[in-house]
Amino acid sequence: MQQSTLVRLKEKLTLKNPIMVVGLPGVGLVGKLVAEHLVDELAAERIMEVYSPHFPPQVLVNKDCTVRPVSNTIYLGKANETDVLFLVGDHQSTTAQGHYELCSLYLDIAEELKVPRIYTLGGYPTGKLTYEDTVLGVANSTELIEEIKQYGVEFRESEPSGGIVGASGLLVAFSGMRGIDAACLMGMTPGYLMDPKSAQSLLEVLCNIFGIEVNTDSLKKKAEEMENILEKLKEKEEQQNLPEVKPTEEDLRYIG
DSSP states (O other): OOEEEEESOOOOOOOOEEEEEEEOOOOHHHHHHHHHHHHHHHHHHHEEEEEOOSSSOOOOOTTTOOOOEOEEEEEEETTTTTTEEEEEEEEEESSSSHHHHHHHHHHHHHHHHHOOHHHHHHEEEEOOOOOOOEEEEESSSSHHHHHHTTTBOOOOTTTTTOOSSSSHHHHHHGGGGGGGGGEEEEEEOOSOOHHHHHHHHHHHHHHHHHHHOOOOOHHHHHHHHHHHHHHHHHHHHHHHHHHOOOOHHHHOOOOO
């Protein structure tokens, strides 16, 4: 099978201790919402694109009715004096092999640019139509765990119990083998719909880590819209007296 393709849009990058933030599509689109919001707020520049046969066989339609292939993109922004690489995109891999291949590619880029730390962002599905203002974390070293705890991130013994599937987990595990510190930060989310409210909590933690403030009006507006939808769903559930829907083991394992 043909391997994934990396397209460099900007050559000769000179960065000093850059941090990589990964926000690919996953449960509640929590990580994707946070990363894309920061890309916009920090006016990050697109520097690389990734195309892969492991992405879905589709193209996306632009506003002007032209099309483009599914891809993931790396942007470069600055948070205070810190260079930040944002990995965002349309899809994660549709195959197990692709997850490993793409994560290896992303880590090759991190090594090339001398990235000392990676934060992957995702959602933790609760299966409840209620909101929890909590951010859970895992990391590839106990030292990093102690550092991140200072920002209000919770680390619970053996959680997530089913593990983490996808780039958010694989990058944390394999980055350690390359001497890169890494942590996965997860916002609590029902897991059924796009969750900008959970994204707000995760964004707040990440901004505290970077020591920055950004405008959150667009996320707040989306959160209000989704809260109205959730309220209607809860009312319908109560009227029908339906039992609480529990996520399956597969749902709980996929954090994204």
